[in-house]
Amino acid sequence: MNTEQNKYHNEFAGLVKITMRDGDASESEKGFLSHLATKLGMSSSEYDGIMENYLSYPLETIPTNKMKLENLYTLTQLVCEDDSITGNEQKSWLERMGKGMGFAHQNVPYIADKSIKMMQGGADLDAFVDGITNINQ
Known part of the structure; x- marks a missing residue:
């Protein structure tokens, strides 16, 4: 996986982590994440991997x-x-x-x-x- 791909995976995983962390994500929110992954050109295996392991990705601070x-x-x-x-x-x-x-x-x-x-x-x-x-x- 190249650096650019790692970056978008981390950012997407951050969105997943924020969405899922309270345990009350709606089906619509989960559907939106799926659509977003498609827009980002992620394969279903990439998406499934992130959804299963989103807690292992860091939440990156936005500096400015x-x-x-x-x-x-x-x-x-x-x-x-x-x-x-x-x-x-x-x-x-x-x-x-x-x-x-x-x-x-x-x-x-x-x-x-x-x-x-x-x-x-x-x-x-x-x-x-x-x-x-x-x-x-």
């Missing part, structure tokens, strides 16, 4: 706030484009991801809600980052 916001933008884009997870489940999943990414826990519900609304409104990355950065204004 800008990178957190860029990752949140990508995740929000993916969740809003996918039919396997909808409505309140989108928000719930993004809240899990926001907490796992290191956003302040008390702000995560507002961040997740605003992220979805901005993505549905067609925000590009710059508008998204600005909107989340200035969420209280």
Whole structure:
């Protein structure tokens, strides 16, 4: 496995770990992870291996706030484009991801809600980052 492949496996496994760690992942969330793996071009054996061993992968800290916001933008884009997870489940999943990414826990519900609304409104990355950065204004 090359370095780039290891990186995406670690990132995907991190998403799986955050989704599954409380033991209350919905079938829709699990379905979304399956669809995401397909989008990433993972084989079913790669996906199954990560799903069986997700606890063995490290959760990597995102070093800067800008990178957190860029990752949140990508995740929000993916969740809003996918039919396997909808409505309140989108928000719930993004809240899990926001907490796992290191956003302040008390702000995560507002961040997740605003992220979805901005993505549905067609925000590009710059508008998204600005909107989340200035969420209280």
